[in-house]
Amino acid sequence: MSDQRDHAQGHGHQHDEQAHHHPHHDHDHQPSGRAARWAHRLSHPTRPHSHASADKIDRALESSAQGMRALWISLAALGATALVQGFVFTLSGSVALLGDTVHNAADALTAVPLAVAFALGRRVATRRFTYGYGRSEDVAGIAIVLTIAGSAAFAAWSAVDRLLDPRPVHSLLAVAAAAVVGFLGNEWVARYRIRVGREIGSAALIADGLHARTDGFTSLAVLLAAGGAALGWQLADPLVGLAITVAILLVLRDAAREVFSRVMDAVNPTLVDTAEQALMKVPEVKDIGELRMRWIGHRLRAEVAVVVDGELSVRAAHQVTVEAEHALLHAVPRLTAALVHADPAPAVGTANPHLALAHHTRVY
Template identity: 55%
Template sequence: MRDRDALEASEQGIRAVKLSFAVLALTAVLQLAVALVSGSAALLADTAHNFGDALTALPLWLAFALSRRPPSRTHTYGYGRAEDLAGAAIVGIILLSALVCGYESATKLLEGSGVRGAGWVALAAAAGFAGNELAARLRISVGRRIGSAALVADGQHARTDGLTSLAVLAGAAGAWLGYPVVDPLVGLGITAAILHIVRDSARPVWRRLMDAVEPGTVEALEEAASGMPEVLRVEEVRARWTGHSLQAEVRVRVEPDLPAGRLGDLSGRLAAAARKRLPRLERVLLEPVPDRPGDV
């Protein structure tokens, strides 16, 4: 049942990625056409960023597709880790877009350039905001539903990008009022905002790659195990994410003369109790150790 849930979650993730990719790609193409005609550095920076956002869908798409494959004798935990690697690729793509934005904006600030068609630039900026907000809502809602930290983070990133698209309006307004220098300055401001996103996005990705779990995860497993009447004490708890599924290992001390029947269903009851607080918990490996006199 849990495997079927994981497959359905991956399918939902793929659908969300496909739709958000289409929305952001169309938005970026429209913005690029206006940016090339108008010469707006701010809009070009925002366009490069939106192209980067669209490309972040590709590693996520591949990761969700891989996660549907069953475990094998060589990949005994399955392929869920591909989702965490996709998160690292996303951070790299965002960083590349920041470098492109910064270079183009600095060049136009030093060499000077005018902005043509400020009204069209403003409309393109509004389109960028709308496209990013639509993609953000789709990714965040699906990501929260299936428990994908990578998809939620990518959606929050898209929402922030929508705000940077609105900042392009300031560059258009400056050009319309006769201050074209505002445009590359806004482009540099967008670059700084993207670098801030890189930093914030890298933190959760790094934590997942290093097998970190959220505060309260270990405590929830300890409390669930301690609540079992057969458990005398909890000795060790380990947990880690593989994609959008949580895996755990729990070692407990049990009564030395515990009947085999009660011992057999202890793991299932522990998993059921823990999932009340950890709904994305896929499986728990329970290691019951009989309590012997003299054991520490």
């Protein structure tokens, strides 16, 4: 089936990101049938939700504001952590601590591209950017991945340089204390970023939180370097530096996978299952022709074709698509827009209604 049919036939239905919001109830367990439909319509005015454009805009702005707040708070926390560790490095000369300090500083600075992305995401759609600017978060995710890669390269270079030119480490107690500070700062930031990222559906913010969590454990590795140096093992510091580099590379792999999936429009299959279940509970929906979902920043959109009785009038078929979209908006978390198209159920002796589009169909 071709997406062009949405314009060729008159009973598709679309609400954009500024049109429809239902935060407080869902349809996952409602009984099907005419009685259920009328019961829902009668109870609809008493339920606390809004159809207003302003409410949808406020919800979008609220999620972006949450993301911005998480970024600036975590930037301050990681910046303070890096400053403490940097000061201790000047006293100790520990290359393991240097690698951890640089990585924490780089992690703090990843707030900058994400902040730009959240700010852009607030802008309304234009005739050129018809879906808005939400994809700027994916670009920010790429910038974060590149930043992680750069910090891994620097940590590796510092460790190898110290292996080739060993030097003693001083102020070992201060190094150990800085390692603990690094762990506590990173773990707090990780929990905060991941929680907010999940709340608003931002893959980039979640990836940044996972990055911070691994940074915390690499900070603890600096304790091993300090312990080895205290025992007189001079190579402990650069070897731990190399171990930190490996840990950073593991973070890089996970973050790159997360960002790549989002760029390639991947969604969790459970979201598709939830959408299908909600659609099949809508009266008059006989089947689902196709269902597509994609993230645009931290907001989800859907396109779906539902099969209805071919004898329905245009108005009746359109009403079915409205109710199908309504069900999706209630059932699927963070779904802000759905384009629903009605297909007539196949009947013996009737032509394929999409036959005129057959020569546009591409076979992959």
